[in-house]
Amino acid sequence: MATTVYIPRDSSAVSIGADDVAEALRREAQQLGVELHVVRNGSRGLYWLEPMIEVQTQAGRIAYGPVRAEDAASFFEPEFLLSGEHRLRLGPTEEIPYLKNQERLTFARVGITDPVSLDDYLAHGGYCGLEHALSMGGAQVVEEVTASGLRGRGGAGFPAGIKWKTTLGIEAKQKYVVCNADEGDSGTFSDRMIMEGDPLVLIEGMTIAAIAVGATRGYIYLRSEYPDARMTLNLALDAARRGAYLGGNIRGSGKAFDIEVCVGAGAYICGEETAMLESLEGKRGMVRFKPPLPAIAGLFGQPTIINNVITLATVPIILDRGGAFYKDFGMGRSRGTIPIQLAGNVKRPGLIEKAFGVTLRDIIYEYGGGTASGRPVRAVQVGGPLGAYFSESMLDVAMDYEALVAKGGILGHGGIVVFDDTVDLAQQARYAMEFCALESCGKCTPCRIGSTRGVEVIDRIIATRGAEKSESVELLRDLCDTMTGGSLCALGGLIPLPVMSALRFFPGDFGLDGGTKT
């Protein structure tokens, strides 16, 4: 009987040699006449162990990692032969504490199934949510999503059910569902993991949204930096069409819906929903004024549901298990789970899906194991390039929309980047302004011009002393105030967060009193 081996096709795993490992194992098996069935699954998100392979045994899946192509032969030695003791053996995958101590709802199948196999998806509970949705009315589906407390996971945290209800209530010839897959925040990769590791759950989520509000066309706006995700999405779309889960008559319900993948062209601002709509219409990605809300007049002026990948990929489990089930996870007004992406200078980077409420400290030390360099943690940026920098002493804050805002930060898309004590926060603040200058769409003056002036003012703070320095600090505060209040969207409006938090919590790095420069 053939032995099944799982080797991730996830682009991160491939970037450190997963394809080479798959090729070497296949070659070795062929030479030895061993029957090997290789499944290219998604990543489990234990990235420090990647490339991690799993061997199917009677006792379940056993993980090994990190595996290099040179290790292939060792898996076929007579005393081992794909089972038994091996120096890279990690034990049963599900028992690895990093994974075992998570609450995987959205990521329930990622790393387990073959991402582009409809059969595999169905065998692991796929499309149960859609079956339920088809038996309910649109209003009932929207009610279920509202009851679950699901909020936008892209960063804004707006309740998904309320958006859907708005679109549902409007009469229009054409409605759209647009998935925001322009995951531009540095330090985030959960959207990519879903699209590469379980694209059908996203397709199912979009289909449910479409059925709920009466939309017939869907678009996935994908960033161009994710070519592998584009390929897996298209393969999964074909599989769904073949199974009549997309098309003119979804599962015999008489309802029509289909999805197209549209690729961006390298503009961070197109992750902002109205800029994304402009880009989808083939224009420059300039932010639009709101109102009208996209839910009322969005793509081509028609009512449009726009949600992030994770939000939409969470809808199927809500429809499958019920809003109340999902709402049971989490704390306060942040219900359910959040896929946290841990990256930067950290020993065990990866994806951690937990109920809201877990603290930053637990994530960074219990899961992450501290810094990769072995030096002390000095700063942590939460929520992407627009998120605040926190100092080590502030890490007891919970991962929760409101708790982070109370501390002067944002949850954003759930990315955490850890820095050790070699970081210079004045340079990070300068980088934030530089990034804003590069990516500003140019619509609002505070963002377009303020960001360039911001770089100059920070340079002056670093270079000068005495009265000139304190004047420049005042100027920077004033500039940040203007940007916060005078920008339409989150780019200009939130870039002051990393800048001002760096200044506030790490004044020493700017050569100011109240801190020590490292």
Added chain:
Amino acid sequence: MVILRRVQDTLGWVPPDCIPTIAKILNLSRAEVHGVVSFYHDFRHQPPGKNIIKVCRAESCQAMGALALAEHIKRRLNCDFGQTSADGAHTLDAVYCFGNCACSPAVAVNGELFGRMTPKRFDEVFGKATGD
């Protein structure tokens, strides 16, 4: 944008001569088409070098030594970000996140992504991919 992408995929860049043609087909002004080409970082206004090297400069990669790595690569390619080396062999682009943050720092050589990059590994990968 689909048209522009196809032009770039075929020619490697978007030559200014093609803008009036695209504008005519789509019944747009030349300024509108030029506006789109110039807005997006992906579209090139000059032909690129034979090899395209992209280096992530965002926070997670910075935390793992991307700045030193970028300096090494600039020296190795003999050009700065956004430039092509004088002999037309290599183009160096800055990217703000490949979503490979858990395997930082990240570099792509001719479209192939590499994680956990070090100057030494870059030289190996680069040599293998370009024969340089």
